[in-house]
Amino acid sequence: MKHCGKGVFLRPMSCDIKGVENLSVGDGTLIPKGCTFYCTRAELRIGKKVIFGPKPTIITGDHRIDIVGKHIIDVTDAEKLPDQDAPVVIEDGCWIGANVTILKGVTIGKGSVIAAGAVVTRSCDPYSIIGGIPAKLIKMRFTPEQIKEHEKILNER
Template identity: 40%
Template sequence: MDLEEFLEHVNSGKTIHFPSEAQELCDEFLREATRIKMKLNCEYHTEEEIQEIMAELTGQEVNKTLNLIPPFHTDCGKNIHIGENVFINSNCTMQDQGGIYIGNDVLIGHNVCLLTLNHDFEIEKRAELHPSPIHIKNKVWIGSNATILPGVTIGEGAIVAAGAVVTKDVDAKSIVGGVPAKLIKKIE
């Protein structure tokens, strides 16, 4: 299984069985991401250097409007897709095997976790992983320490309050907060 086959597998929502070729590739991507993250997180870099390192991590070109403040964490990196004018504050974690799609003009606060994998509920299958993408639409603001769970879409212009745990889709132009996150109000 190569990268293209892996991405096709996880992007179609297929389970990552343990053991399997897909799981072995996850381990390989983890080792590569760890090497690249060490380079990113353990010394000073200019914005341009950070963009180059993120391009190496994701395996795709990263636009010159990305503003990322290290440290940054991921256990894969190959299924992160970042739009234009995106700001990612320090200590963000992206578990991206299931796919993370970030639109334009997005603000992501300190310590935000974007998680795209769930373990199986059955005890005998607990090591198996179920990927599901996160979609963050344009002009979203995600507050510090928020956690976005697998399969969630954050609608355009929405705000996720600091510390929220988002377990289901968020409508456009809405503010959500709490654990689990609930609608606080609509934005006009």
């Protein structure tokens, strides 16, 4: 792994992780059995104190599909375009629900909640609650004043 923090709970024998050299996980994060993490040429960075429901899927890349005369499976990594891989970042303190799929180029803002079954194709602001296919903002966890208070309390610890 690129980085593995302290107190990380990960069951590698029950997960499907590709490109582990591009995977970073922060302190106190819980990754359940049944996870699928495909780190292509782009990084997957998971922050501190992130929790996942069962069977999350995170993929940092796509396949090239526009080469005439080649099956998609025959396109090599060297033939991929630069925009076909993009990092996924899950900031500190998030809860990623069961069976969530997060695709390339997405940043999940600090303290966000992703509803079970969501397919996340766009980044979300800190303290968002998002869900659906494709995932959209449902509501914010806190008011701006509550966010300031919440972060003040966390920083005092």
